[in-house]
Amino acid sequence: MHCRTCQHELSEYLDGRLASGRRALVLDHLASCEPCTRFWSELERTRNVASRLSQHRVGADFRTRLFARIESGEGTPTAVFTEPVSIGARVRYMFVGAAAAAAVLAIASLLKDNGSERARGDEAMFVAQPTMPPSPRTAVEPKQAQFAGDLREPAYVASAAASPLAPRRQDAILTSVKPLTSDLLAVETARQFEQRHKWTSHCIALLDNGVADEPMVRKICDDADSLSRLGGVLAELRDAKRLSFGDPQVDSDLRVFVTLLDRDRLRQEGPSLASVREFVAPALRKSLSLSRLTTALSVTPSFDRGDEQQEVQRIARS
Amino acid sequence: MHSRVAQHEPDPATLVAWHRALAEHADGLKSFAARMLGDSTAAEDVAQDSFLALYRHLEQVPVAAYRPWLYRVARNLCLDQLRRRKFKMSLFGDLSRDEDQPFVPGDTDNQRPDQIAETREANETIERAIDQLPAKFREAFLLCEVEGLSYEDASAILGCPVKTVSTRLFRARQRFKSLVSRLIKV
Numbered sequence: 001m002h003c004r005t006c007q008h009e010l011s012e013y014l015d016g017r018l019a020s021g022r023r024a025l026v027l028d029h030l031a032s033c034e035p036c037t038r039f040w041s042e043l044e045r046t047r048n049v050a051s052r053l054s055q056h057r058v059g060a061d062f063r064t065r066l067f068a069r070i071e072s073g074e075g076t077p078t079a080v081f082t083e084p085v086s087i088g089a090r091v092r093y094m095f096v097g098a099a100a101a102a103a104v105l106a107i108a109s110l111l112k113d114n115g116s117e118r119a120r121g122d123e124a125m126f127v128a129q130p131t132m133p134p135s136p137r138t139a140v141e142p143k144q145a146q147f148a149g150d151l152r153e154p155a156y157v158a159s160a161a162a163s164p165l166a167p168r169r170q171d172a173i174l175t176s177v178k179p180l181t182s183d184l185l186a187v188e189t190a191r192q193f194e195q196r197h198k199w200t201s202h203c204i205a206l207l208d209n210g211v212a213d214e215p216m217v218r219k220i221c222d223d224a225d226s227l228s229r230l231g232g233v234l235a236e237l238r239d240a241k242r243l244s245f246g247d248p249q250v251d252s253d254l255r256v257f258v259t260l261l262d263r264d265r266l267r268q269e270g271p272s273l274a275s276v277r278e279f280v281a282p283a284l285r286k287s288l289s290l291s292r293l294t295t296a297l298s299v300t301p302s303f304d305r306g307d308e309q310q311e312v313q314r315i316a317r318s
Numbered sequence: 319m320h321s322r323v324a325q326h327e328p329d330p331a332t333l334v335a336w337h338r339a340l341a342e343h344a345d346g347l348k349s350f351a352a353r354m355l356g357d358s359t360a361a362e363d364v365a366q367d368s369f370l371a372l373y374r375h376l377e378q379v380p381v382a383a384y385r386p387w388l389y390r391v392a393r394n395l396c397l398d399q400l401r402r403r404k405f406k407m408s409l410f411g412d413l414s415r416d417e418d419q420p421f422v423p424g425d426t427d428n429q430r431p432d433q434i435a436e437t438r439e440a441n442e443t444i445e446r447a448i449d450q451l452p453a454k455f456r457e458a459f460l461l462c463e464v465e466g467l468s469y470e471d472a473s474a475i476l477g478c479p480v481k482t483v484s485t486r487l488f489r490a491r492q493r494f495k496s497l498v499s500r501l502i503k504v
Contacts, residue, residue, distance in 0.1 A: 015487075017484070046498065050494070052440065053441070055346070056348045056349040058348050062365075074370065076370065185330055192329070226329065
């Protein structure tokens with residue numbers, strides 16, 4: 001094995017990236033090559049040196065300023081999606097693009113001539129090769145723009161007001177951005193749950209009146225999925241005594257709802273009218289009091305403590 | 319330049335994941351940006367812009383991809399700043415560079431003054447060595463060696479094949495090794 005290859009592979013070995021077959025070869029070489037052995041020990045010491053680098057810490061007001069910017073509705077900086085392209089590369093792309101365009105024009109012109117000759121039908125067919133084949137570098141151009149194209153302004157901006165029946169977006173959890181505590185999680189989850197519950201009940205009433213189309217069915221199933229998840233979070237918070245309901249009917253309806261709306265089966269069945277009738281509609285009809293869930297809600301005040309953060313995160317992710 | 323956007327509604331689990339990413343990666347992002355830009359204040363702004371961008375695109379970014387996404391955004395912002403700075407530097411010189419680099423002493427409670435001075439000198443040598451790496455090697459080195467990202471994540475961030483990441487990292491390590499040779503002598 002050549003020393004240069006060995007040293008390159010030692011760098012991968014340091015990161016645990018070398019396949020076992022190559023590893024044996026590299027280690028064999030290492031046993032018999034003094035410069036590579038020295039390189040390896042230097043590489044390990046270099047890593048130790050790099051690990052001494054101190055981490056920069058964000059300022060104490062980092063979060064406060066960030067939340068203020070979010071609450072003010074500030075958008076994404078435009079440079080986020082600007083994939084840097086050097087001037088040399090731009091010039092190269094320009095020439096490659098011009099060459100590709102010339103090649104396309106040449107082919108089109110030849111095909112046109114060929115078509116008219118074929119129409120005359122009195123001469124042998126002649127198919128010319130393009131004078132300048134398109135360069136494989138032309139494939140680079142779209143690649144440069146790929147990341148920028150993937151992540152323009154979010155789709156929700158356009159779709160938020162798509163349906164007049166959709167839940168109101170002004171009540172978003174974003175309007176109260178602050179460190180996530182259990183009381184915040186409880187209040188916002190309850191609010192979102194109630195909105196979706198009302199909206200889905202309304203849609204099911206439309207279905208019962210014969211007003212149904214495929215997008216509506218799909219939307220009901222999506223919202224039922226969210227309802228199931230949000231209901232689960234509320235049930236967990238109630239079991240952890242982070243919230244309670246003043247109205248015992250709401251409490252028992254939440255239990256019934258979480259039990260009846262089987263999220264796994266709903267996902268298995270997929271969005272269909274049958275799923276809505278079989279799983280979603282019965283769960284909603286037997287939990288009517290949940291449409292006034294927020295009025296019965298009572299939360300335990302909490303503070304932003306490290307230990308509680310972990311618990312809240314576990315509940316919200318459950 | 320910033321635009322105004324309509325507020326949207328992430329579900330609680332997504333919001334928790336964003337908060338967790340904020341707690342886990344804010345310092346790392348700032349460190350990465352600081353070493354790319356050589357300017358701690360600008361680095362904090364880059365870190366903040368990255369989290370703001372993630373917040374505005376929560377629905378489009380899978381939770382598992384938060385970290386590479388944030389680093390890619392931070393890299394774009396850094397490169398944009400460096401490009402703008404290039405013109406200013408040609409006119410005024412890079413006046414802010416060294417002064418803005420903060421010294422973070424670490425745990426020096428039990429160290430003698432000569433040891434503290436030695437640590438400080440070593441830190442400066444390491445930072446200077448990273449600064450002297452060519453931009454492409456520096457990116458790979460910071461992401462994989464310093465921040466501990468996988469080759470695959472680094473490949474997604476840098477927009478190049480995994481093999482290229484490996485090669486850049488190897489070359490970066492070679493150069494870094496020679497630049498800090500005084501520190502790695504036994």
